[in-house]
Amino acid sequence: MTRRTRTAMFLGSAAVLGAFLLWGFSGLPSFGHGLISAGEMLNRVSVAQRHITDVVTAVNFDYRGIDTMGEEFIFFAAVVGVALIMRPQPGEGARHVEDYAFGRAVPPTSDAVRVLGLGLAAPTVLFALYVVAHGHLTPGGGFQGGVILATGVLLIYLAGEFDHLHGLYGEAAVERAEAAGAAAYVAIGFLALVSGSAFMTNVWPLGTTGHLVSAGSVPLINTAVGVEVGAGFVLLLNTFLRQALVIRPEPTRTPLEEALNRSRW
Amino acid sequence: MTFLPYAVAAWLFVIGLYGIVTSRDLVHQIICLSVVQSSTYVLLLAIGFRTGGAAPIFIDIPVGRAAVDPVVQALCLTDVVVGATVSALLLAIAVQIHKRTGSLDPERLRESFG
Amino acid sequence: MASLPPFPVAVPLIVAAGLLALNGVLPRRVVDAVALVTGVTVVIVAAVLLHQAGGHTVITWFGGWTPQHGTTIGVSFVVDQIGAGGVVLAGVVITVALAMTRRTVDPEGTLVHALLLVVLGGAAGFCLTGDLFNMFVFFELMAVATIGLAAYQSDDLAALRGALNFAITNSIGAFAVLSGIALLYGRTGTLNLAQIGRRLAASGNPDRLVIVAFTLILVGFLIKAAVVPFHFWLIDAASSAPLPLAMVFAGVLDLLGVYGVARVYWTCFGGDLRPHAAAIRTVLIVVGSVSAILAGGLSMNAHQPRRMVAFVMVSHTGILLVAVGVLSGPGVAAFAVYAVGDSFAKLALLCGVGLLGGSRRAGWLIVASGVALAGLPPLATGVGKAAIDTAATRAGAGWAVPILVLASVLTGSAAIRVGLDTLRSASGRVAGGGVLWTAGGSLLSASLAAGLLLPGWAARAGQRFVDVGRYQALVLGGGPSSVAVGRVPAVVGRVPAVVGRVPAAGLTSGGTVVDLSAVAVAILLAALPDSARRVVAGKGRMGATLRALHSGSIADSAVWVTVGTALIGVVLAASIR
Numbered sequence: 001m002t003r004r005t006r007t008a009m010f011l012g013s014a015a016v017l018g019a020f021l022l023w024g025f026s027g028l029p030s031f032g033h034g035l036i037s038a039g040e041m042l043n044r045v046s047v048a049q050r051h052i053t054d055v056v057t058a059v060n061f062d063y064r065g066i067d068t069m070g071e072e073f074i075f076f077a078a079v080v081g082v083a084l085i086m087r088p089q090p091g092e093g094a095r096h097v098e099d100y101a102f103g104r105a106v107p108p109t110s111d112a113v114r115v116l117g118l119g120l121a122a123p124t125v126l127f128a129l130y131v132v133a134h135g136h137l138t139p140g141g142g143f144q145g146g147v148i149l150a151t152g153v154l155l156i157y158l159a160g161e162f163d164h165l166h167g168l169y170g171e172a173a174v175e176r177a178e179a180a181g182a183a184a185y186v187a188i189g190f191l192a193l194v195s196g197s198a199f200m201t202n203v204w205p206l207g208t209t210g211h212l213v214s215a216g217s218v219p220l221i222n223t224a225v226g227v228e229v230g231a232g233f234v235l236l237l238n239t240f241l242r243q244a245l246v247i248r249p250e251p252t253r254t255p256l257e258e259a260l261n262r263s264r265w
Numbered sequence: 266m267t268f269l270p271y272a273v274a275a276w277l278f279v280i281g282l283y284g285i286v287t288s289r290d291l292v293h294q295i296i297c298l299s300v301v302q303s304s305t306y307v308l309l310l311a312i313g314f315r316t317g318g319a320a321p322i323f324i325d326i327p328v329g330r331a332a333v334d335p336v337v338q339a340l341c342l343t344d345v346v347v348g349a350t351v352s353a354l355l356l357a358i359a360v361q362i363h364k365r366t367g368s369l370d371p372e373r374l375r376e377s378f379g
Numbered sequence: 380m381a382s383l384p385p386f387p388v389a390v391p392l393i394v395a396a397g398l399l400a401l402n403g404v405l406p407r408r409v410v411d412a413v414a415l416v417t418g419v420t421v422v423i424v425a426a427v428l429l430h431q432a433g434g435h436t437v438i439t440w441f442g443g444w445t446p447q448h449g450t451t452i453g454v455s456f457v458v459d460q461i462g463a464g465g466v467v468l469a470g471v472v473i474t475v476a477l478a479m480t481r482r483t484v485d486p487e488g489t490l491v492h493a494l495l496l497v498v499l500g501g502a503a504g505f506c507l508t509g510d511l512f513n514m515f516v517f518f519e520l521m522a523v524a525t526i527g528l529a530a531y532q533s534d535d536l537a538a539l540r541g542a543l544n545f546a547i548t549n550s551i552g553a554f555a556v557l558s559g560i561a562l563l564y565g566r567t568g569t570l571n572l573a574q575i576g577r578r579l580a581a582s583g584n585p586d587r588l589v590i591v592a593f594t595l596i597l598v599g600f601l602i603k604a605a606v607v608p609f610h611f612w613l614i615d616a617a618s619s620a621p622l623p624l625a626m627v628f629a630g631v632l633d634l635l636g637v638y639g640v641a642r643v644y645w646t647c648f649g650g651d652l653r654p655h656a657a658a659i660r661t662v663l664i665v666v667g668s669v670s671a672i673l674a675g676g677l678s679m680n681a682h683q684p685r686r687m688v689a690f691v692m693v694s695h696t697g698i699l700l701v702a703v704g705v706l707s708g709p710g711v712a713a714f715a716v717y718a719v720g721d722s723f724a725k726l727a728l729l730c731g732v733g734l735l736g737g738s739r740r741a742g743w744l745i746v747a748s749g750v751a752l753a754g755l756p757p758l759a760t761g762v763g764k765a766a767i768d769t770a771a772t773r774a775g776a777g778w779a780v781p782i783l784v785l786a787s788v789l790t791g792s793a794a795i796r797v798g799l800d801t802l803r804s805a806s807g808r809v810a811g812g813g814v815l816w817t818a819g820g821s822l823l824s825a826s827l828a829a830g831l832l833l834p835g836w837a838a839r840a841g842q843r844f845v846d847v848g849r850y851q852a853l854v855l856g857g858g859p860s861s862v863a864v865g866r867v868p869a870v871v872g873r874v875p876a877v878v879g880r881v882p883a884a885g886l887t888s889g890g891t892v893v894d895l896s897a898v899a900v901a902i903l904l905a906a907l908p909d910s911a912r913r914v915v916a917g918k919g920r921m922g923a924t925l926r927a928l929h930s931g932s933i934a935d936s937a938v939w940v941t942v943g944t945a946l947i948g949v950v951l952a953a954s955i956r
Binding site: 274278282285286287288291294295298301302304305308309312336337340343344347350351354355357358359361362365366371372374 | 932
């Protein structure tokens with residue numbers, strides 16, 4: 001299809017589609033006045049039932065825990081997929097990190113960035129741990145905390161060089177951590193089966209509402225998810241950075257030819 | 266005025282599709298997919314909103330106080346994860362395509378296959 | 380074993396995680412073995428569930444969260460026969476695909492196996508769940524794992540582009556489904572299939588919200604199923620995907636898209652939209668028929684074998700959609716029988732195409748698969764086809780039957796022709812390919828067995844599937860947690876005798892005649908010299924235009940999605956008032 005035909009066809013049908021959607025949405029209860037739903041019922045009962053104060057986390061990890069298990073494995077599959085897609089191909093090798101710009105001295109990272117990055121890295125990791133641990137009390141949880149954890153690693157990269165990240169962790173260890181987190185989620189679900197209840201029942205002691213140790217299995221699941229998501233995002237980061245900075249075609253040309261070739265970028 | 270959030274959701278859906286259809290850059294297309302996705306966020310959260318409702322976190326408010334619907338928020342969280350992961354995969358594919366062809370133009374990509 | 384339902388989902392997932400943890404540590408043979416054992420285990424567990432479901436539908440509430448105060452707050456798995464059957468089929472397909480990885484795929488540690496197992500877990504969850512959002516989550520789980528599998532041959536530009544097209548188009552479909560789910564939650568306040576159905580039916584005539592929600596969810600699943608006009612991504616992705624992935628597409632994804640349409644229609648909309656069933660029936664059958672015939676014609680003209688297979692996939696998914704679109708118990712039964720036979724035949728075809736390299740075996744396998752695809756009784760394809768034709772005629776859509784017959788003639792002959800070409804150019808015995816040959820042969824035999832054994836079972840299963848009232852009563856009427864499932868009161872336990880004599884979804888004499896003639900025509904067509912076939916296949920300007928449309932542009936795909944959605948939406952809105 002030519003560009004013009006395509007755009008014309010699209011504009012016509014998009015107008016119809018937009019009108020159709022609006023027509024359907026107008027059948028919804030007016031904004032702010034929805035009917036009594038499962039969610040509202042949960043607001044009323046879940047604190048007492050599960051000694052948990054963050055109802056969103058309760059829904060995610062307890063009432064609808066199987067949904068979150070699926071979601072966790074979506075993340076897992078994506079990280080594995082990205083690792084597969086970005087692996088070195090035959091004809092490519094991992095060389096040392098270097099900048100693309102040829103014949104230009106790369107300026108070292110500015111002091112401001114280094115100070116900020118290094119200064120913020122540790123508080124970020126601490127904050128991440130806080131968010132994961134308090135997921136059942138205040139907004140937060142495993143996913144959110146895991147992402148913040150990965151951000152701490154990113155800060156270290158920004159402050160320093162890619163090579164510094166390798167001093168921090170081994171790729172294989174991070175992979176195992178991610179897998180362990182994912183497996184732990186399912187294992188916790190199975191444990192409930194062992195005690196005679198349905199899969200993923202919250203069979204752990206519920207504790208006192210509002211305290212750090214409460215809500216049964218939710219903090220445990222939160223931790224597992226936090227580990228998985230944190231490790232997963234670190235892996236993602238690592239994979240993309242490696243692809244950009246480290247993986248190069250194997251040299252088959254003389255250095256001069258290669259230099260001339262690269263100057264075309 | 267109370268229809269505005271739903272109208273925004275419909276608009277985002279359509280304009281994201283427009284971006285995908287008319288795009289000249291793969292990364293731009295992927296971001297437009299995120300725009301389509303954000304229409305689902307707006308729709309979900311708008312459906313869950315209750316006038317005068319607080320956030321469904323009962324650590325500092327008493328149980329029984331009106332709060333917004335937590336289920337749609339949980340659904341949104343799942344949606345965000347799904348979207349982020351698909352974007353990561355798509356961007357990885359885009360990187361490899363750029364490596365092979367030196368360009369990110371979807372038109373160029375199509376022409377090479379006829 | 381009341382706690383069985385989570386196993387087909389949880390086991391492949393945890394094994395996949397384990398495989399990732401041990402990436403690089405385990406030798407290749409061990410990884411293959413572990414993956415295969417897991418696949419077989421899932422099939423066995425699913426078969427047990429299937430057997431259980433034959434007695435009474437098995438229900439599990441996760442976390443023990445049974446409905447409270449009349450509202451469902453937890454997620455349930457509702458295992459009925461069709462659902463459990465779907466898991467068995469997916470398990471078989473993925474086990475075969477896993478067996479193929481050794482031969483056809485570059486070993487990449489454990490990652491490919493892990494992803495295939497994740498697809499299996501997702502497929503199992505999709506088939507077994509009784510919750511609408513849960514369906515969406517597992518739908519996306521399958522999609523994400525498949526994207527990784529589609530793109531991992533990252534030095535193959537065609538594969539990358541196919542994966543990109545797949546990912547973007549599928550995601551648009553997923554967001555459509557999610558919007559539909561949001562609308563239904565806004566109207567009913569719940570996400571449980573049975574409860575949505577009950578509340579929608581109670582709220583009277585279907586209004587605009589219900590129509591739009593139905594359209595969005597329908598379109599989302601149709602995109603996944605890859606029927607016209609949402610099929611462009613499959614042509615692209617399946618042509619260039621590695622063999623195990625093509626098998627997943629052929630045997631799992633397309634099928635589950637159609638299954639999703641059936642499941643959501645009957646549980647959520649069956650009550651509310653019943654007065655308008657005729658309109659919906661027409662829409663579904665038209666979409667299915669157009670798909671079947673268009674893709675059937677294009678499969679004849681495809682240049683490469685893999686592209687031909689991709690068109691065959693789209694065409695036969697169209698036929699499956701017609702089976703479901705008839706909106707009746709016998710239709711669903713026919714869908715089940717045809718789906719089994721068709722998946723096996725397509726997989727056998729892929730095995731044959733994968734063997735291509737000049738061996739005679741490949742040629743024979745492809746010809747045999749082509750014959751199966753054309754609908755030779757008593758293979759399950761033939762039996763199923765005949766059943767679909769019967770169900771369609773009985774539902775007043777007899778006009779679709781010639782279209783479907785023609786479609787399977789075209790696809791069958793396309794495959795047979797490739798097989799004949801292979802035989803003609805075969806350079807004598809080429810050694811190797813034992814696994815593929817064995818797999819292909821067994822699949823075709825399985826298709827035969829299925830054709831003989833399934834129809835009676837399928838008829839009962841189909842009837843149960845469309846019995847909405849019973850489904851809702853089972854789930855909501857004091858739905859027990861899985862611990863107590865054995866004590867479900869007898870009145871809802873056994874298949875009630877009042878269902879009466881359900882005719883087996885089998886062959887009639889008329890159906891056999893039609894099937895056999897179709898196969899004969901297909902073989903004749905395949906044997907024609909190229910010039911004659913060109914006339915028949917209608918090349919020329921229309922053919923050229925159609926081929927140009929399938930050039931693999933993502934933007935084109937997105938445009939057609941928009942056009943298709945708008946069209947279906949307008950038709951439904953106009954006819955459901």
